[in-house]
Amino acid sequence: MIWQLDLSILTLIVICAFATIMVKDLLSAAIIFGAYSFLMCLLWTEMGAVDVAFTEASVGAGVSTVLFIAAVYQTTRKVGVRKSGRLLSKAVALVATLLTGLVLLIAEADFPDFANPFTPASLHLSPYYIMQTLHDTNVPNIVTSVLADYRGFDTMFETAVIFTAGLAVIAILRRFKKEDRCDLPEPYVISEAHPDTIIRFIARQLVPFIQLFALYVVAHGHHSPGGGFQGGVIFGASFILLAISYDFKMVLGIMSERWNILLGNIGVLIYAGIGFLCLLLGANFLDYSVLSKVLPATDKIMARSHGMLGIEIGVAIAVLAIVISIYFNIVSRGKYDKGL
Amino acid sequence: MDIVVIMLTVIGLFSFFATTVGLLRFPDFYSRMHAAGKGDTLASLLMLLALALYNFHEVNLANLLVAIKILSIVVFIFMASPTATHAITDAAFESGVKPWTKEPEEES
């Protein structure tokens, strides 16, 4: 904890947050929000939470900003202004914010001190994980082992939540008919972007390496910051890069909609399937040590490590498919004909 | 070794400072892009080189791998940052941002 850097980064974050709200242009607000996400990731790195910082960098600063820009692309850039009742709405917002802050401050007074070593979490739980992880599962990264093994149920439902989010976007936006009753008129200034040789060349050269890096992040999650979520998002971001620099139809030719949804399903099924396999072999759900009966030449400890790798692969496949699906649906307004 | 690291870091920091001053003070969008695109890439190269050299307190395989990874970041920034500069400048030109011209001097 370096207090000098803490103070400077926090000042920058507060300025970015104010700027996001006050700028009267939705595209600029989305871009400044991207800068806010960059700085939040820096703050978490400085506190030592590297896995969280990695996820914030890939999801918040990368894909989320692109999704905001895609949404602004298909709707408007103007900020809606109320014609009447502005003072009342601002007063209500101020009172609500102050009340929520007051409630949170009163709740925070009951928390233990910041680095107190005698809280129940630090006395009973953390020493167990710190001392037993390498001995139980042979995985040096404690965050990955807690995420994928000791608390495997939560991660399975997180993956299901991501899958449900993709389903929700499809349910709201996807339209199959050519003409539709609720079709909004096209915005005014529309034009086809001319093909840009430099961006296409660089994207074509970089995308294989980006995908290789994403696979490395998934596979190396046991020993370094990384894991399934971050690797899947970076893989999806490589497809988004192709879709931005080339035509939308070209990426649909590579990854069709049918295969995309199939991959999303396969990802969640791999996770639940491994848990179910453990059930079939005679132990509890998601108890990987019985996989040593099926995998050749592993003992119970290495079977847990391999089980964690299996579910990380499932999470990565699911996240990759859902990120691509959400981007496709938002940027083409559900029609899958042309996009950003 | 420490002297080299400190010198490279100071030169990199000076390049970042020149980039930022150029970003604030140039009168025109296109000159600001010159400052941002070129100065940023050079400054990143110098500072990342210094941080890769700082690693070598003891020369073994792990430190060599970390230095190679930092150099791969340098290669990536070299390829990607000028492309991003080109993309932004192209967008500005297509959208009609006008270059700054000097007003003609009045005849006295």
Next chain:
Amino acid sequence: MDSFFIATGVALCLLMLLTLHRTVHGPTAIDRIMGVNVIGTKTTILLIIIGSIYHRVDMFVDIALAYALLNFIVTIAASRYFHHRKNLSSRGYGYKFRAEDD
């Protein structure tokens, strides 16, 4: 050496503050895209400096590489928006639901 790196980090944050001025006050939206690109590059450097202060650079290098990648992708996406919708300000653009909307 640690205090030198902390001083470098604080200097980089100060430079980020100056860049934020351009990002917030830039007259067009494209100035803001450029400002975010510059902030992203400085953040990549700052990540590895933090790693050097903690003496564990090997943990932070992967994050820095992912960072540089996503900085590039966000900048390309934001500038491709302007290749399609060639309108610098946000006035005079949008869905016209009523006659007086604009």
